[in-house]
Amino acid sequence: MNINIHDVYKIFQNFFRKKRMREFQFFFQIKENTKIIDIGGTPTNWEYIGTIPDLLLVNVFFPKVKNQNCKYLVADGRNLPFKNQAFDIAYSNSVIEHLQNIENQIKFCEEVQRVGKNYYVQTPNKFFFIEPHYITPFIHFFPKFEQKKLLRYFSIWGLITKPSKESIKKIVNEIKLLGPKEMRELFPDSKIIFERFLFMAKSIIVVKRV
Numbered sequence: 001m002n003i004n005i006h007d008v009y010k011i012f013q014n015f016f017r018k019k020r021m022r023e024f025q026f027f028f029q030i031k032e033n034t035k036i037i038d039i040g041g042t043p044t045n046w047e048y049i050g051t052i053p054d055l056l057l058v059n060v061f062f063p064k065v066k067n068q069n070c071k072y073l074v075a076d077g078r079n080l081p082f083k084n085q086a087f088d089i090a091y092s093n094s095v096i097e098h099l100q101n102i103e104n105q106i107k108f109c110e111e112v113q114r115v116g117k118n119y120y121v122q123t124p125n126k127f128f129f130i131e132p133h134y135i136t137p138f139i140h141f142f143p144k145f146e147q148k149k150l151l152r153y154f155s156i157w158g159l160i161t162k163p164s165k166e167s168i169k170k171i172v173n174e175i176k177l178l179g180p181k182e183m184r185e186l187f188p189d190s191k192i193i194f195e196r197f198l199f200m201a202k203s204i205i206v207v208k209r210v
Helices: 005-028 043-048 102-115 144-154 156-161 165-174 180-186
Strands: 035-039 054-059 070-074 087-093 116-124 191-197 200-208
Touching: 005 043, 005 087, 005 116, 005 200, 035 102, 087 102, 102 116, 102 180, 144 156, 144 165, 180 191, 180 200
Parallel strands: 035 054, 035 087, 054 070, 087 116
Antiparallel strands: 116 200, 191 200
């Protein structure tokens, strides 16, 4: 039987993202005229929200499946073509950790804070014991060169996807997880919320509401 890694991800994502989107909607009191930019997002998250806002999805590619309630733009989240505070809310879910290095992450965070009057940014906590992309405990605590050796046969992601050496190298170089201290420094005006699992901080959410 063939197992798709995205089906495995969905087991966890459906629970956490539904809960997260309900809390997001309540926290910001989303209405139909609330202007939102989702940087790096796809339509899936917005299926979990009761109200359909004025939503723009920005990504480096067009999604395979589009939602007619969204607008789409291909652009770089580190250099967005919008005026300051063009949106009521700048939103990003599990994107910032894919930007390879702190320089890219700083540019991304500056753009989030520039284009949004308010913002909501979620990222996995690097100190949580499970690495969410590989669905494997503790492997992210090893140096990157060791991760490249271990991922193929000692991670759920590796066993299911059977990645090439190039694919392993690409994803290891791409992911740079962040902790609470780094998120506070990147978003100094934010409130930090911890999303918990087994009483431990699984994810970090930074929010600003004016």
